[in-house]
Amino acid sequence: MSGGRSAQAAIAIILAGGRGSRLGGRDKAAITLGGERLVDRAVSAARDGGALAVIVAGPAAAVPPGCIGVREEPAYGGPLAALAAALERPEAATATETLLLSCDLVDPAAVVGRLSGARWPAGADALVLRDPDGREQWLAGRYRLAPLREGVTALGAVSGLPIRQALSGLRIAWLDTAADDVADIDTPEDLDRARARSELGAD
Template sequence: MTDHGAERVAERGYDAVVAAGGAGSRLGGVDKPALTVGGRPLLDRVIAACPDARRVLVVGPERPTERAGVRWLREDPPGGGPVAAVAAALPAVTAPRILLLAADLPFLDTATVRRLLAALDDPDRDGALLTDATGRDQPLAAAYRTAALRTALTALGAPAGRPLRHLLAGLRLARLPDPAHASFDCDTWADLAEARDREHGGR
């Protein structure tokens, strides 16, 4: 590989940041990332979609995972929300791009991860996120430039309890349709039942 080619590969490298510190309140407080679809914990399904991540940083209580070498971090305060999760992870990020994911995306796949990252090949974009079937943004199924997130976080101030839309408000974002349902998340027992049905061939 030429030096120029190696530089391009380095620029496209990414770290995966998984927000896994939520309380699962709509599920009665169960450990949502540990719930299974297709016999695998949701967290493992998400991590498996990022096989070439330089680092996998999970923000939340430590749990067993299939992937070795996961780094565990905690928000300040614990359970402080997704912006607090970003703030906890950013000091440990070394790659130029961040894949920012919820821990409850049973249908996230490697092809979707690559679509998100490829969208950042446009130098005028700070991030790329999926939009669901209703057109709603899914900022925890997204890729961002590390430098842009750091700048936005500094400008935002205290992160605890802040919604992601406040952090992302000034970023130039690409919005990608999601035909594979990769942004489908399991917030309720009905969502989990639907995911399990889809996994077994239901519609």
Template sequence: MAEPAASFDAVVLAGGRARRFGGADKPAMPVGGRPLISCVVEAVSGAEQVVVVGPQRPGLENVIVVREDPPGAGPVPALRTGLARVRAPRLVLLAADLPFITAADVDRLLRAVSGTGAVMVDDDGREQWLTGAWRTDRLAAALDGYDGASLRGLLAPLAPVTLASAAGERQPWYDCDTPEELARAERLAGP
């Protein structure tokens, strides 16, 4: 078995407003009989610590739960809040609505981190900013000088390595932003 890429912490953003879900608790939505957030937390189970930015949820063990101020303020304030708890030299940054992300995907991201970070790209080559791994010091420095609200605006200038996935429907970057995407994930998850 390969050595882990390096010790790392994980920050999982789980406090969005889920407007396209009518304000429902999207990370708690099930795919394959498991809440989305449980799939994500399992994928980062090798982390020294897992920081979930969002409300307290039942069933999450051995994680640190913090809230951005104000709650639901967006991904950049949530990242700031989560990053304040990170101690490891690298961190994995994930959304809480990724039903198909695995520990192997996380390891692949960590191994690809070179100068600043690594992110997955979708089938069209677009960066999926909430499936990435970063050098903590570089991300902290970028956040320190950033007053914008766009995660892309923060992360794109860091010029991360991009990783494409193998062909298939159950992509690690596949997120469930709408009820239709959640239903498709449920179909792909199978019985």
């Protein structure tokens, strides 16, 4: 991974276990865009960005070949519980930094490119993208694993807690970016827009 950090120390954690309730219960990871599952697009972007191990938190069907699968307990315990499960893997214990991505990013390559090309400011624990409206995109970030783990473990039981509760105490370097770069798929309308955008890009 670039930006002054060693690729040897980098992993990626991709969260792929949500219920997709605003999509009528559809499995987000299995939704296709441009002929690829969303989770496969995120994994490819992470690998292209230098991640030597990719941990996918979600059901077994969401875990692409060559990735490490984990599942939060209880299932559907939320993204923070999924992150906590991923951090228990030995790959996370030996690495120094991680990409943290949601599987439903429309353009994960743009997210990873922005994060991988940035340099760590002195004292920062994380680089996190922020959209033009000022919304923090916690699942489009690059984190030092030691403070990330400390933020999660300090909470104790994490099932059902919002992920920002563990991450907002970190020293964050915000990277402002275009809305399209951090677009995700939460609703049928989001999916329609993403597919229209994908078709335009293929022309």
